[in-house]
Amino acid sequence: MISKKTRDMLPGKFEQLINESIWDGFAETITGAEYKARVEMVKGKIEEEGWDAMLVFGDCYRMSNIRWLVNYRTIDGVYPQPEIVFLAPGADPVFFLPDSQIRSAHEESAMKYMGDDIREIRGELSKFLADYNTKKPLKKVALCGYTYCDLEIWDEIRKGIPDAEIKQSQMIEYYKSIKTEKELRTMRRAGRVADIGAQMLYDVMEDGITEKEAQSLVYAAMFASGAHSIAFDIMVQTGDNLLSLFKRPTDKPIMRGDLVMMDHGCRINDYCSDSARTYVFGDAAKEKIELLEKLNRVFETGLEQICAGMTGREADAVIRAAADKEGITQFIVSPSEGRLGPHGTGMDPEEAMPIIGPDSDDVLVEGQTFAYELSAIDENLTGVRTEDPIVVHKDGMEPLTNFPRFSYKP
Numbered sequence: 092m093i094s095k096k097t098r099d100m101l102p103g104k105f106e107q108l109i110n111e112s113i114w115d116g117f118a119e120t121i122t123g124a125e126y127k128a129r130v131e132m133v134k135g136k137i138e139e140e141g142w143d144a145m146l147v148f149g150d151c152y153r154m155s156n157i158r159w160l161v162n163y164r165t166i167d168g169v170y171p172q173p174e175i176v177f178l179a180p181g182a183d184p185v186f187f188l189p190d191s192q193i194r195s196a197h198e199e200s201a202m203k204y205m206g207d208d209i210r211e212i213r214g215e216l217s218k219f220l221a222d223y224n225t226k227k228p229l230k231k232v233a234l235c236g237y238t239y240c241d242l243e244i245w246d247e248i249r250k251g252i253p254d255a256e257i258k259q260s261q262m263i264e265y266y267k268s269i270k271t272e273k274e275l276r277t278m279r280r281a282g283r284v285a286d287i288g289a290q291m292l293y294d295v296m297e298d299g300i301t302e303k304e305a306q307s308l309v310y311a312a313m314f315a316s317g318a319h320s321i322a323f324d325i326m327v328q329t330g331d332n333l334l335s336l337f338k339r340p341t342d343k344p345i346m347r348g349d350l351v352m353m354d355h356g357c358r359i360n361d362y363c364s365d366s367a368r369t370y371v372f373g374d375a376a377k378e379k380i381e382l383l384e385k386l387n388r389v390f391e392t393g394l395e396q397i398c399a400g401m402t403g404r405e406a407d408a409v410i411r412a413a414a415d416k417e418g419i420t421q422f423i424v425s426p427s428e429g430r431l432g433p434h435g436t437g438m439d440p441e442e443a444m445p446i447i448g449p450d451s452d453d454v455l456v457e458g459q460t461f462a463y464e465l466s467a468i469d470e471n472l473t474g475v476r477t478e479d480p481i482v483v484h485k486d487g488m489e490p491l492t493n494f495p496r497f498s499y500k501p
Contacts, residue, residue, distance in 0.1 A: 121162070121271075121273055121274075123162075123201045123203065123204035124204065126160065126161060126162050126201035126204065126205075127201065127204045127205050129159065129160060129266075130160055130161070130178065130184055130205055132266070133145070133160070133178055133262065133263065133266070134178055134179070134180050134181075135180075136262060137178060137179070137180055137233065137262075138180040140233070140262075141231065142231045142232065142233050142258065143179065143227070143228065143229045143230055143231050143232060143255075144177060144178060144179040144223075144229055144232050144233070145177075145178045145179070145232065145233040145234070145235065145260065145262070146175055146176070146177060146178075146232060146233070146234050146235070146248060147160060147175065147176040147178065147234075147235045147236060147263055148173065148174070148175055148234065148235065148236030148237070148239070148240040148241075148244065149173075149174045149236055150165065150171065150172050150173050150174060150239075150241075151164060151165045151166060151167045151168070151172045152167075153236065153239050153439055154174075154361070154438065154439065155267060155361075155437055155438035155439040155442060156176075156235055156236050156263045156264070156267070157174045157176060158361055158438050159263065159266075159267040159438065160176050160184070160263065161176060161184065161186055161200045161201050161202050161205075162199070162200050162201040163186070163188075163196050163199060163200035163201075163202075164361060165188055165189065165192050166192065170189075171241060171243070172188070172189055172192065173188070173189070173212055173241050173243070173244050174186070174187065174188040174212065175187040175188075175212060175216060175244065177219070177220075177223075179223075179227075183205050183206030183208055184202070184205050184206070184208070185208045185209075185210060185219065186200065186202050186208065186209045186210070187209075187210050187211070187212035187215065187216045187219075188209070188211075188212050189211070189212060189213070190211045190213075190214075193209055193210075193211065196209050197209055212244070212247075213243075213247070216244070216247045216248070216251065217247045217248070217250040217251035218251065219251065220248065220251025220252045221250075221251045221252070224251070224252050224255075229252050229255045230254075230255060230256060231255070231256050231258060232252060232255045232256070232257055232258065233257075233258045233259075233260035233262065234248075234257050234258065234259060234260060235260050235261065235262060235263040235264065236263075237259045237260075238443070261443055261444060264435070264442060264443040264444045265444050267437060267438075267442075268435055268437065268442065268444045268445060268456075268459050268460065268461075269456050269458045269459050270437065270458050270459070270460050270482065271458075274362060274437070275458075275460075275482055275491075277359055277360050277362040278359075278362050278363070278364065278437075278460065278480060278482075278491050279491050280317070280359050281318075281322075281356070281357055281358065281359040281362055281363060281364035281480075281491075282364045282366070282479075282480060282490075282491035282492040282493070283492075284313050284316045284317055284318050284357050284359065284364065285313065285355060285356050285357060285364035285365075285366045285492050285494075286366075286492055286493055286494045287312055287313060287316045288309040288310075288312050288313040288316075288325075288353075288355050288357070289309075289353065289355070289366065289368050289492075289494035290312075290494065291308055291309050291311075291312035291313075292305055292308075292309050292327070292351070292353050292368075292370070293370060293498055293500060295308050296345055296351060296370065296372050296500055297345075298344070298345070298346055298347055299344050299345075299346070300344065300345050301340075301341070301342050301343060301344050301345070302327040302328065302329060302332070302340035302341050302342070302343050302345065303327075303340045303341065303342060305327045305340070305345065305351075305353075306325050306327045306340040309325055309327070309353065309355060310325065313355075313357045314357075317359065318357035318358065318359065319357070319358050319359055319360065319361075320357070320358045320361075321356075321357060321358065322356035322357055322358050322363040322364060322365060322440045323356060323365070323440045324339060325340070325353065325354070325355040325356075326338060326339065326340065326352070326353065326354040326355070327340045327351070327352070327353045328340070328351070328352045328353075328474075329343060329345045329346075329349045329350065329351045329352070329372075330343060330346070330349050333350060333352055333468075333473045333474035333475070334468060334470060334473070334474055335474075336466055336468065336474070337354075345372065346372075346373075347372055347373025347374065348372070348373045348374055348375055348376075349372055349373070349375065350369055350370065350371060350372070350375055350379055350383065350473055350475065351369070351370045351372050352367065352368070352369045352370075352474065352475065352476050353367065353368055353370075354366075354367040354476060354478065355367070356440060356480075358438075361438045362437065362438055363436055363437065363438065363439065363440045363480070364480055364491065364492060365436050365440045365441075365462040365464075365478060365480050366478055366479055366480065366492040366494070367464060367476040367477060367478035368476075368477065368478075368494055368495075368496065368498065369383050369386075369475040369476055369477065370498045370499075370500060371383070371497070371498065371499045371500070372500050373500070373501060376472075378472055379472060379473045379475075382419075382467060382469060382472060382473065382475055383475045383477075383497065384497070385417040385418070385419055385467070386417075386419065386465055386466075386467045386475050386476075386477055387477055387496045387497060388413070388417060389410060389413040389414050389417055389419065389465060390463070390465050390477045390496065391496075392409065392410075392413040393406070393409055393410050393413065393463065393465075393488070394463070394481070394487060394488050394490065395487055396409045396487070397409055397410075397455070397483075397487070397488055398455070398483065398484065398485060398486055398487050398488070399455050399456055399457040399459075399483050399484060399485045400454065400455065400485070401454070401455050402451060402452055402453060402454055402455070403445055403446045403447045403448055403451025403452065403453040403454075403455070404448065404449055404450065404451050404452065406433075406447050406455065407430075407431060407447050407448050407449050407451065408449075410431055410433075410447075410465070411431075414467075419467050421467055421468045421469055421470070430446075430447070430448035430449070431447065431448070431465065432462075432463075432464035432465050432466055432476075432478070433447040433461055433462065433463050433464055433465075434447075434461060434462050434464065435460075435461050435462070436460055436461055436462040436480055437460055440462070441462070445459055445461055447461065455483050456483065457483060457484055457485055458482065458483065459482070459483045460480060460481065460482050460483070460491075461480075461481060461483075462478055462479075462480050462481075463478060463479050463480070463481045463488065463490075464476065464477075464478035465477055465478070477496050479491065479492045480492060
């Protein structure tokens with residue numbers, strides 16, 4: 092149970108958080124003209140590539156491709172909510188989604204600036220593709236969002252254009268990875284709210300509070316400070332639970348002498364923050380603290396040295412060289428891919444680009460964002476993680492969350 096001390100502190104703490112939050116200076120709205128310009132740019136690139144059309148897939152959980160193009164996200168829920176945007180040179184876009192969402196898509200999306208052609212996905216997608224194909228043959232069609240396209244929707248695509256060559260593409264993923272200043276202002280705001288969540292965990296850490304209880308209070312702090320929705324399930328881990336890279340909070344109590352790791356974030360206008368901090372609570376073993384300090388030194392080396400113009404493999408080499416210097420060996424997050432923790436981020440907490448890894452030829456571009464995440468686990472000791480969403484600049488990387496990377500609470 093949460094102690095009386097913690098319960099008594101919360102009302103005043105929430106009042107302070109609300110007063111310190113960033114309700115003022117709300118992020119600027121991206122205009123309909125800007126969405127239309129994005130669509131026109133992509134249509135021009137489709138023509139340059141020699142493709143006849145592009146299908147862009149998304150759903151309520153991996154929504155950023157669609158949201159970036161036409162400013163719409165289907166509602167979360169158990170029932171599948173797939174979406175497709177059809178793009179072709181010389182034609183207005185056509186937006187397909189479930190019937191239950193069509194009315195709100197007309198009202199809320201940017202499609203009203205681009206012909207407002209919105210149709211039901213399950214009943215009309217294959218028919219539309221077949222009809223279009225008879226008038227303008229679709230021989231080469233690109234598919235963005237292919238890694239999570241539903242088999243149900245894939246079958247509808249194939250039913251409509253059975254003879255077309257379907258080419259996997261990450262064109263949308265690339266262009267939306269490069270943020271405008273408007274988008275960055277929104278991500279900075281989401282980062283500030285995540286920092287408030289990090290402060291809440293620090294404030295409520297006391298002997299006996301459980302991981303689940305701490306998680307709930309962090310959620311509450313972020314929503315009280317302006318978060319619109321969660322970015323992903325918050326992880327709070329302590330003790331032996333730190334030996335798993337990713338683990339849901341449990342009823343395990345947080346106790347002095349332990350490290351406490353939290354990986355958390357929120358959404359503001361559908362743009363995410365994704366941050367992780369490892370706290371030292373009380374008199375933890377010296378070796379545990381040293382592992383965290385080593386990881387943070389590696390992290391800071393990357394912040395200083397990784398910059399626009401580098402390839403993903405060059406950025407990866409910077410991190411590995413710093414880890415070798417610190418003697419960190421248990422450093423790989425995805426052993427099957429040989430990749431460290433950094434991953435694309437924006438409207439979805441994990442996006443496809445840019446890739447930071449030993450085989451990546453992706454070139455980092457000024458204004459690109461990714462979640463700079465590093466974890467280290469010593470199976471005989473503990474695990475630690477540090478993470479900030481960052482924006483790439485020509486002379487380094489700018490963190491979009493700023494809570495201290497080393498926090499000690501006696």
